[in-house]
Amino acid sequence: MNPIKSTAVVAGLTLFLANCSTTSKFYTPAEINTSASVSLSDLNQGKELLMGKCGECHRTPAPRKHDAAGWTETLKAMQPKAKISDAETNLIFKYLTSEKKI
Numbered sequence: 001m002n003p004i005k006s007t008a009v010v011a012g013l014t015l016f017l018a019n020c021s022t023t024s025k026f027y028t029p030a031e032i033n034t035s036a037s038v039s040l041s042d043l044n045q046g047k048e049l050l051m052g053k054c055g056e057c058h059r060t061p062a063p064r065k066h067d068a069a070g071w072t073e074t075l076k077a078m079q080p081k082a083k084i085s086d087a088e089t090n091l092i093f094k095y096l097t098s099e100k101k102i
């Protein structure tokens with residue numbers, strides 16, 4: 001591994017660990033959260049989008065805040081604010097509502 005890459009990995013890992021301590025309300029999706037219509041890749045993308053796009057104006061909301069009906073309503077209001085596509089909104093929705101399968 002070249003030095004630039006390993007620095008990036010260390011920086012990424014440090015960020016990841018920092019995130020873990022301050023945002024323990026976010027779970028890391030696992031195979032157990034998947035279903036025929038939701039893949040692990042969907043859930044990981046949904047988590048990335050949530051962390052990246054939904055914490056700009058307020059704290060990143062915790063998945064447990066709403067059930068599926070509640071998130072449908074909230075995302076309808078937040079999608080234009082976050083300026084995200086329908087596909088991105090759908091991935092965020094899948095992440096927000098998948099934890100209950102554990």
Ligand code: HEC
Pocket residue numbers: 050053054055056057058061065073074075077078079081082083092
């Ligand atoms: C441009 C700023 C902005 C962005 C980006 C944004 N929000 Fe919000 N959000 C707000 C404001 C302002 C409120 C409070 C007023 C309201 O409810 O419209 C709010 C309220 C909320 C609430 C509390 C109300 C409720 O329905 O529970 C949740 C949860 C929420 N946002 C989730 C999200 C999610 C998920 C995203 C990413 C898709 C997001 N927000 C992106 C501005 C933003």
